[in-house]
Amino acid sequence: MSETSPARPAAPGLASRLSTALFHHRLLAVWLLLTPPLLWLGVVYLGSLLALVWQSVYRFDDFSMVVTPDVTWANYRALFRAANFDIVVRTLGMAAAVTLGTGLLGFPIAYYLARYTRGAAKGALYVSVMLPMWVSYIVKAYAWTLLLAQGGVIYWFADLLGLRGLLEGVLALPVIGGNSLATSNLGRFLVLTYVWLPFMVLPIYAAVERVPESLLHASADLGARPWQTFRTVILPLTFPGVVAGSIFTFSLTLGDYIIPQLIGPPGYYIGTMVVAQQGTVGNLPMAAAFTAVPIVIIAVYLVLARRLGAFDAL
């Protein structure tokens, strides 16, 4: 009698048995994957945020410069003092202006990128939008101080075009003006808009890309002129992308503490104030209170965006 049993598959190895076990216990697999990020979010991220907020109600003694863990609302009351409130308003105003600027500049770029380019041209344009993010933020900020300074490239170019008078005229305006571009709010706006533009372009690009071409055809087919199609179809459908981008540009500008130091007129921003309070003065509770401001503003902003229906089309 011959032993001709069919070739039996080799006993499954450990890896194979592990895969099978995970396949049959989906929940286990999900938890294995989620535990590290949840720990990170829960402990490192939320934990430090809570610690920060908690410290914002500690008492700081101006005279002895000592922080005591007694609960007080004094820091938050101090935010509404004229000098501090000015800082909040100034930062908020710039964040709103930069968001508007990046939106107006970014939408056409994103739309063109998504609808009119393909293949290598799309890749090249995409990279050129991302390219500024490959360079250190500090390097870009310093480079801009040179570009915007008296005798810098922009002044030279204005001279070349005979527009020096116009430039001086704009800089003579209140609020946006200053001694030179490098020390004006206009200059600061230009640099912040430049730095955060990719964060506006990419979410809008993704939103535009998701709108099927047939919807635009259908709109034109039903008698809508291009402008009407933009207003009634493209804008509502890409609005979530605009909101996503604006959350980036708004919060990034709110929290910035380097560009406001290097470019533009003197005067604190929320970010520079946090650095000053924490580093120079040693008033950690006040710095923490300032940090809470952008968090509250962004929360309010998200609620407003939701009310406007920004997330309906998601």
Place this chain on the structure above:
Amino acid sequence: MTAAIELRGIGKDFGRVQAVSDVSLSIEDGEFFSMLGPSGSGKTTCLRLIAGFELPSRGALFLHGRDASRLPPYERDVNTVFQDYALFPHLSVLDNVAYGLRMKGVARSARRQQAEAALAQVALGGLGARRPSQLSGGQRQRVALARALVNQPRVLLLDEPLGALDLKLREQMQVELKSLQRQLGITFVYVTHDQGEALSMSDRVAVFNQGRIEQVDTPRALYAQPRTVFVAGFVGTANLLTGAAAQRWTGQARPVAIRPELIRVGAPAEGELEARGTIVDVQFHGATSRVAVRAEETELLVHVANPPVMPDGAALEPGTSVQLAWPRQAMVELEEPEPA
């Protein structure tokens, strides 16, 4: 009377590819006209040229006698039902239907009323408040139809509108579309790759192949008198006899087509042609069986009524030797495809 749509020597290139080349045709007012062909044959591009989503590279297009070759879609009196329906996801069903009226500046209450009437016309009354995502595929299809018809276009373009529906629903919608077209009396231009659909609904059918029109005819004429090898093969089922096989039965090399239902199993009558062979396959298809017979170096397909038996009562089974017969006029002479 001017034609509803006239294409004169229309061509469309995408880069180096000629999607449509030298298409001329004339579609009458009130006609149900189908453009039939396999994917990539140029039929959808042709529809998009009529709608205005593409501009022709060559030739001219006339809508009701007016040169519309360069008109944008929003200035053409045509409306389209899209293959993917293209409903606006951010608008309610009612707002979708009212969209065209809104663009025309019709007052809110009037367009509401008309849109509701249009929805009722396609049996969707009362669903106006829903979002398109809350509807089934068949319902979306009806919304797309209502959205186009509410504008009372003189021409309705339909781009494979039933492609995404299951068979039962598709057959039901075919009947509804046809009766809707009769009732409205407007021109329907219907793009499909389904020859059964085109034959059953249309007044006339244009068969597209490789960017060209092979034949424009009534469904009956297309089926009975296909002009080219492609049409004979694409519209219905046909036995194509080419080369030596054609030579054997017709005495000339020109290809011929024979519809499988015109071939009988049995001895030839006076003046009929015949073939002898062996059955290789029998497929059951409800009312008929499709019998494949290996005969004289070719394979002939024969449709016979069920049950599949020979005149003497013997069953038709694979391996059985049979005699086939058909009248000479069952063979339709075809044109060879033009060398490209």
